[in-house]
Amino acid sequence: MELKGYGDRLAERTAQVVGEGPKIAALADSEMASETRALVDKIRLSAGAGTAAEVPEYMRTMVKHPDLFRAQMEMGTVLFKGLISPRERELAVLRIGWLAGAPYEWGEHVKISQRYGVSREEIARVQQGSSAPGWSEHDAAILRGVEELMSDYAVSDATWDILAKTWDEAQLLEYPSMVGQYVVTAFIQNSIRSRPAPENPGLSHS
Amino acid sequence: MQLLGGAASDVSRDEEVNGKPPRIAPLREDELSPEAAEYCKWLRGAMGIPETGLIPGVTATMLRHMDLNDAQTTIGVMLTSKGKISPRERELAVLRGGWITGAPFEWSEHVVIAKRLGISAEEIERIIEGGAAPGWSAHEAALLTGVDELLSRFMISDETWATLAQSWDQQQLMEFPILVGVYAATAMQQNSLRVTTEGGKPGLTSR
Numbered sequence: 227m228e229l230k231g232y233g234d235r236l237a238e239r240t241a242q243v244v245g246e247g248p249k250i251a252a253l254a255d256s257e258m259a260s261e262t263r264a265l266v267d268k269i270r271l272s273a274g275a276g277t278a279a280e281v282p283e284y285m286r287t288m289v290k291h292p293d294l295f296r297a298q299m300e301m302g303t304v305l306f307k308g309l310i311s312p313r314e315r316e317l318a319v320l321r322i323g324w325l326a327g328a329p330y331e332w333g334e335h336v337k338i339s340q341r342y343g344v345s346r347e348e349i350a351r352v353q354q355g356s357s358a359p360g361w362s363e364h365d366a367a368i369l370r371g372v373e374e375l376m377s378d379y380a381v382s383d384a385t386w387d388i389l390a391k392t393w394d395e396a397q398l399l400e401y402p403s404m405v406g407q408y409v410v411t412a413f414i415q416n417s418i419r420s421r422p423a424p425e426n427p428g429l430s431h432s
Numbered sequence: 433m434q435l436l437g438g439a440a441s442d443v444s445r446d447e448e449v450n451g452k453p454p455r456i457a458p459l460r461e462d463e464l465s466p467e468a469a470e471y472c473k474w475l476r477g478a479m480g481i482p483e484t485g486l487i488p489g490v491t492a493t494m495l496r497h498m499d500l501n502d503a504q505t506t507i508g509v510m511l512t513s514k515g516k517i518s519p520r521e522r523e524l525a526v527l528r529g530g531w532i533t534g535a536p537f538e539w540s541e542h543v544v545i546a547k548r549l550g551i552s553a554e555e556i557e558r559i560i561e562g563g564a565a566p567g568w569s570a571h572e573a574a575l576l577t578g579v580d581e582l583l584s585r586f587m588i589s590d591e592t593w594a595t596l597a598q599s600w601d602q603q604q605l606m607e608f609p610i611l612v613g614v615y616a617a618t619a620m621q622q623n624s625l626r627v628t629t630e631g632g633k634p635g636l637t638s639r
Contacts, residue, residue, distance in 0.1 A: 242587070243587060249593065249605075250602050250605065250606060287606075288606065290602060290603065290606065291516070291602075291603045291606050291607060293510050293514045294510060294511075294515075294603075294606065294607055294610060296510075297503075297506045297507040297510040297511075298507065298610060300502075300503045300506050300507070301503040301504070301506070301507055303503075304499045304500055304502070304503040305500075305503075307499075308499075308500070309497070325586075326586035327585075327586060327587075328586065375620045375624070378534075379533035379534060379535065379616070379619050379620050379623050380448075380449060380534075380620070380623035380624050381624040386455060386624070395456050395496055396496050396497045398455070398456060399456060399493070399494065399496055399497045399500065399621075399625070400497055400500055401624075402617075402620045402621040402623075402624040402625070403500055403504065403617060403620075403621050405617075405620060406613070406614075406616060406617020406618070406620045406621060407617060409586075409613055409616060409617065409620075410609075410610055410613030410614055410616070410617055411613075412586050413582050413586060413587070413609040413610070413612060413613040413616075414606070414609040414610050414613065416586055416587035416588075416609075417582070417587050417588040417593070417608075417609040418605075418606065418609075
């Protein structure tokens, strides 16, 4: 199956996803119960983000379904502190956000990935994907696995064998779940039209 | 973007996913860490498995990564026990997702679960045809179409959202993309690990 992505129609995709604003209104900061606020802070701290002066709009929306929010955040936290290295994870997440045409996820992870050692040149190369020249064999396999999972819902033997040269069994176990979790994030953020923060240019962030 | 849908031939997809042994072996009982053994005790209680009964292979594999297994259990239990989307609606979505992702384990398990919840054999055939097949209510057609949209375009269209919003409240609307995504993630994981179907179920040809 072909996975085309949205690279040649960024403006159109951005308008489609976030053009009309959120489908579900976020709670105002002042509307959040103190326990909800504490939950958000706990999640942010466990991800190394520090408490926020203002809770992001996406989180202020998702807390309207507290059980779901908590379960999603538990998964996110486990993966954030997972067995796959942060740089490897961020390469995968960027490829996911790009292929899913996800303005929020892509825009946020352009920032986050640079904290974990992904260069701006590599961010541009992620847009070209696994076959772009310059990747190590292992990094190319990480990107190709994302492409395979998002189009065929399975990692191929060739890609698996390359990943297995570097990763142990637990890292290999984590990989499809990690990709899946960030696909989930694109599904929800795109579907409710989560907007990137005003200073974040979304899909044109580079 | 085109959907895999119907997996060209069920049999060839079954062969592709499960034609070779699992890529990572399930843990044997004597290989369990104390933490994993504790989890198995809980799981047997929760699922009504006898004390020495077999832990499902997919779980026994995931026990190699306890943190991830715990987080997946949390979201799975949340969606099935505290979810706002009804069990019937959930299973319609899961079956459509399992079909589109060509996931032998997920499809075959949820055919059994769906039937237990009263989804008929005729409806299971109709899920394979998708939301455009005649016979669905507008709501259920939108639910099935929403799965296709998420798996091909990574968002729900305005039209589908508007139809779902006629029946569902905000919490149900928020839950839907996550529900579809979590089961798609499960399919990605199970397909990639080549998880063997339980009890010799025939995979995508299960009805």
